[in-house]
Amino acid sequence: MTDLILVSGGVRSGKSVFAESLLLHRHQHSWVYWATGRAEDSEMESRIALHRASRPSGVFTVEEGFRALLASGRLEEGGDLRTRPLLLDSLGFCVLELLEEEINPWIERFSSLLSGRRATTVIVTEEVGLGGVAGSPLARRFADRIGLWNQRLAHEASQVYAVMMGCPLRLR
Numbered sequence: 001m002t003d004l005i006l007v008s009g010g011v012r013s014g015k016s017v018f019a020e021s022l023l024l025h026r027h028q029h030s031w032v033y034w035a036t037g038r039a040e041d042s043e044m045e046s047r048i049a050l051h052r053a054s055r056p057s058g059v060f061t062v063e064e065g066f067r068a069l070l071a072s073g074r075l076e077e078g079g080d081l082r083t084r085p086l087l088l089d090s091l092g093f094c095v096l097e098l099l100e101e102e103i104n105p106w107i108e109r110f111s112s113l114l115s116g117r118r119a120t121t122v123i124v125t126e127e128v129g130l131g132g133v134a135g136s137p138l139a140r141r142f143a144d145r146i147g148l149w150n151q152r153l154a155h156e157a158s159q160v161y162a163v164m165m166g167c168p169l170r171l172r
Contacts, residue, residue: 005161
């Protein structure tokens, strides 16, 4: 596996800003920001607009869902994103996109793509393991899936960070 860095944290913890700083420090503005968020209401549209406005200028941005980008081949051999440093923000939206289907084939395919990358990959993900068990079946499915995917990525990553209250803590 090439250089994989996992950055986890809660909502508004500062995980995206920290992840961006890792790539800005190493690669200035020559990296790709893969924004996976989708707005289904006006409040989410506002959140995405704030994220867009705060992204570093000059960074190439791809606003594409998980399935669509994988299907495009851009992360595969010969794809234009294969050799460029990449920030995926966030894994939680990928899990939401796949919530109604079997997720393990997607996890396997993504891990395979990551292992063949020739550039730094930073993945921002949501930490869901600090609270109680969710009250609805759908929320429990989300927590189970992202929790297991986070564990898999943490095992594969060379560096793992938890961000709380804007403070990054290096776990590995």
